[in-house]
Amino acid sequence: MKDKILYGLVFGFFWLLACLPFWTLYLISDLLSFILYRVVGYRRKVVRTNLTNSFPDKSLDEIKKIERKFYHYxxxxxxxxxxxxxLSHKQLLKRMxxxxxxxxxxxxxxxxxxxxLIPHxxxxxxxxxxxxIMKEGDLPVQIYKxxxxxxxxxxxxxxxxxFGGYNVKKHSTVRELVRLKxxxxKMAVGLIADQNPSSNDARYWTTFLNQDTVFMDGAERIAKMMRFPVLYCDLERIKRGYCKMTFRLVTKEPKATADGEITEAFARHIEETIHRxxxxxxWSHKRWKRKREHQDE
Known part of the structure; x- marks a missing residue:
């Protein structure tokens, strides 16, 4: 009951905030970023460490500049x-x-x-x-934990x-996708797969942002099972409240790729996006908690 009441209060509060125009919300955002960065110091050590390890050639001043911009973001x-x-569908399409x-x-x-393949x-x-932007009757599907x-x-x-999306719990992925097919x-299956995976999901190791990094290979396995082409969603933040996404082909024949090839391509695409x-x-994610020597534990 306590959680249910809390949910109702949070939902109502968020709903009222959503009524505010963007310019007001961005004033709130400016205050929030100051509190997160200067007052609370939300995961500052994690952010600083991640940035420093990812960009060893950048000076401390350059790292701090990225750090401050990250908290605003x-x-x-x-x-x-x-x-x-x-937001209405029409309003959202103007901004994305x-x-x-x-x-x-x-x-x-x-x-x-x-x-x-979608990055954070x-x-x-x-x-x-x-x-x-999809044909009527086709379904956007999101796999989530x-x-x-x-x-x-x-x-x-x-x-x-x-907006008509269909959310599928991670443990139900195979069953639901097979049923839909x-x-x-027809469907677009989206996976946000650049977070730190659990030990059960950690399957593919590579060098990513100058560090040993483990990735989930769930997207690769789904693509091969369903025989679906794989596209990378290359995101770019134009300005506050406006973003664009470019579809980039990874492969149209996933079954013809070697194990890990699609996941490796995902890592390289994300690096390009981040370096831009x-x-x-x-950066506040604890992305590098797992170490390669522990992969078999």
């Missing part, structure tokens, strides 16, 4: 995530534009679906509006399904 991300509770759409739509039409970059959550609190999990499911539904503008990735 993460506060913007938070208020923009809330605002999506009240899609490039190289023909590749995306042709792959869905020809192969019955695609696997989308810019406002990746706004990709949920993708259904608007449920939150421990069922009510907050319900809140994020509400936000992520507002059997029912003749480093501040807009989730």
């Amino acid at each position: 993460i506060a913007d991300y938070f208020v923009e995530e809330i605002k999506i509770m009240r 534009s899609y490039h190289n759409q023909k590749l995306f739509l042709d792959c869905i039409e020809e192969y019955g679906g695609v696997v989308l 970059y810019a406002n990746f959550e706004w990709i949920i509006g993708m259904g608007a 449920p939150l421990r609190n069922q009510y907050f999990d319900k809140l994020f499911n509400y936000i992520r399904s507002r 059997r029912d003749g539904i 503008e480093p501040a807009f990735w989730f």
Whole structure:
């Protein structure tokens, strides 16, 4: 009951905040970024360590500049995530534009679906509006790991399904995708796969941002099982409240690739995106907790 009441209060508060215009929300974001960075010091040690290890050639002043910009970005991300509770499809499409759409739509039409590799970059959550550029009847599917609190999990499911998206729990992925395909539904399967994986999900090691890094290879395994082409979602933050995403082909024939090849390509694409503008990735994630020597534990 306590969690249910808390969910109702949080939902109501977020709903009221979402009624505010963007310019007001960005004033709140400015205050929030100051509190996170200067007052609370939210994961500053993690952010500083991640940046320093990822960019050993950058000076301390350069690292601090990226760091400050990151905290402004993460506060913007938070208020923009809330605002999506009240945005219309039309408004969202004005703020999240899609490039190289023909590749995306042709792959869905020809192969019955695609696997989308999505990084924690810019406002990746706004990709949920993708259904608007898809053919009527085709389905945007998001694979996600449920939150421990069922009510907050319900809140994020509400936000992520507002525009017709279908959320599939990670442990139900194979069953649900096979069912959708059997029912003749064409789909775009999105996976945000650049977070620190659990020991059960940690399967592919590579050098990423100058460090030994383990990746989940779930997207690769899904693509091979479903025989879906793989596209990388190259995100770019244009300015506050505006983002663009370009579809980039990884492979149209996943079964013909070697084990790890798709996951390696994902890592290289993310690096290119991050190096273009480093501040807009989730540096506060504890991305490098696992060490290569522990991979068999």
